[in-house]
Amino acid sequence: MSGKKTNILTVLIILGLVAGALFGQFLLYDGDPGALGDHWTKQAGDIILIRPLMLLIIPIVFVSVIVGVTSIGDPSKLGLIGGSTLLYYIVTMLIAVSIGATLVSTLKPGDLSEEARTSLTAGAAQQYESKVQAKVQQAEEGGATSVGQAFLEILKQMIPTNVIDEMARGKTLGIIVFALLLGLALAAGGETTAPAVRVFEALFDAIMRLVLWVIWLTPVGVFFLVAWTVGDIGFENLIGPIAKYIAVVLSGLFLHGVIVLPLILFILARTNPFRYMWQMRRALMTAFGTDSSSATLPVTIESAETEGGCSKRSANFVLPLGATINMDGTALYEAVAVVFLFQLYGIELEFTQLLVVVMTATLAAVGAAGIPSAGIIMMVIVINAVNTSLGGDKTLPLEAIGVIIGVDRIVDMCRTTVNVWGDAVGAKLITKIAPDIVEQREKTLA
Numbered sequence: 001m002s003g004k005k006t007n008i009l010t011v012l013i014i015l016g017l018v019a020g021a022l023f024g025q026f027l028l029y030d031g032d033p034g035a036l037g038d039h040w041t042k043q044a045g046d047i048i049l050i051r052p053l054m055l056l057i058i059p060i061v062f063v064s065v066i067v068g069v070t071s072i073g074d075p076s077k078l079g080l081i082g083g084s085t086l087l088y089y090i091v092t093m094l095i096a097v098s099i100g101a102t103l104v105s106t107l108k109p110g111d112l113s114e115e116a117r118t119s120l121t122a123g124a125a126q127q128y129e130s131k132v133q134a135k136v137q138q139a140e141e142g143g144a145t146s147v148g149q150a151f152l153e154i155l156k157q158m159i160p161t162n163v164i165d166e167m168a169r170g171k172t173l174g175i176i177v178f179a180l181l182l183g184l185a186l187a188a189g190g191e192t193t194a195p196a197v198r199v200f201e202a203l204f205d206a207i208m209r210l211v212l213w214v215i216w217l218t219p220v221g222v223f224f225l226v227a228w229t230v231g232d233i234g235f236e237n238l239i240g241p242i243a244k245y246i247a248v249v250l251s252g253l254f255l256h257g258v259i260v261l262p263l264i265l266f267i268l269a270r271t272n273p274f275r276y277m278w279q280m281r282r283a284l285m286t287a288f289g290t291d292s293s294s295a296t297l298p299v300t301i302e303s304a305e306t307e308g309g310c311s312k313r314s315a316n317f318v319l320p321l322g323a324t325i326n327m328d329g330t331a332l333y334e335a336v337a338v339v340f341l342f343q344l345y346g347i348e349l350e351f352t353q354l355l356v357v358v359m360t361a362t363l364a365a366v367g368a369a370g371i372p373s374a375g376i377i378m379m380v381i382v383i384n385a386v387n388t389s390l391g392g393d394k395t396l397p398l399e400a401i402g403v404i405i406g407v408d409r410i411v412d413m414c415r416t417t418v419n420v421w422g423d424a425v426g427a428k429l430i431t432k433i434a435p436d437i438v439e440q441r442e443k444t445l446a
């Protein structure tokens with residue numbers, strides 16, 4: 001996309017975000033939080049933006065990982081790239097979760113007056129029943145609410161038995177594994193498999209063109225989605241006793257996204273992190289507007305490879321995997337939210353329990369799908385684990401989640417942005433060890 005067109009699109013997306021917030025607050029919000037339900041603005045956002053993006057996800061993940069792997073070629077190099085990518089994901093998620101745990105235990109947003117506690121917890125059970133319970137039950141049936149089961153579920157997804165079934169159910173991890181293996185086989189096949197490689201390369205090119213078309217729907221899509229979010233929650237409900245919790249999550253996300261990740265990028269890749277952040281702005285704004293790192297993936301890949309200067313070898317592989325398992329924002333948020341709820345219900349957590357939070361919140365973030373509110377359901381894993389480690393003396397009821405569900409969408413917009421930013425930083429770092437062949441040649445010539 002030309003520079004001028006990109007600028008126009010950026011302005012339009014910003015306008016969409018701001019106008020959506022104003023429209024939601026002044027024309028939709030009626031003083032009753034949570035009353036909008038499946039309002040037409042949500043449906044419009046869904047049809048205009050989310051569904052077209054979702055349509056591209058499975059083909060993009062499949063084709064881009066194959067192209068990424070075949071362009072890496074050498075299997076030993078793939079090991080280095082894969083290993084470095086996983087190391088980066090784990091280390092940054094652990095940093096994020098530690099920032100969250102430290103902030104929430106020092107600032108103690110849940111240590112409130114009796115009156116504030118009562119006002120916050122009063123409607124929790126009802127909120128939980130109406131908005132969360134059914135999803136938690138579904139997750140329980142799927143076996144994903146205890147640490148062991150969640151771990152097993154991730155392993156099972158990594159070794160699928162039927163890739164078409166995984167595709168049909170929108171499970172990306174299995175597709176990535178299959179695409180990776182197929183990519184390796186295609187690379188190993190030399191001349192025999194070269195035509196198939198070219199087919200995948202051409203397909204990738206075509207899908208990217210589709211992405212470029214869909215991107216133009218972003219301003220209108222985010223307008224409706226943000227209007228619905230703000231119209232449903234209402235800005236005034238972000239103040240009051242819950243404000244401290246929101247402030248702690250947002251400060252943590254800010255620290256991680258604007259200081260820690262940029263520092264990592266600067267130190268390891270000698271890249272100007274804020275310039276890169278600007279180059280990735282369309283992906284970051286789409287993440288903010290859609291609440292979904294999976295839906296944003298097509299835009300993330302497009303921005304990273306065009307403006308962001310990431311190599312195909314890196315971005316095609318690092319970004320799909322990142323959208324599936326690397327969620328720094330979600331990990332940080334899980335830690336803050338769980339410790340906050342324990343504080344609110346008067347249960348003091350010791351250092352050992354905080355360690356349980358750190359480990360399980362990371363696992364919950366890996367297991368969370370890149371869709372809206374996935375994090376809040378995965379929180380059940382963390383709460384169950386901490387409850388077990390408390391030995392049954394005191395337990396936090398799951399209905400406590402009802403306290404934060406009302407404002408979750410706004411928090412989700414911010415954590416999803418950090419999730420996508422974390423993936424983007426990874427792609428830029430890995431570009432250093434896996435530049436595209438053309439770039440390498442250019443460098444040698446220069």
Ligand code: ASP
Nearest residue numbers: 292293330370371374375
């Ligand atoms: N919405 C987040 C994402 O798509 C996941 C979550 O934390 O709920 O990245």
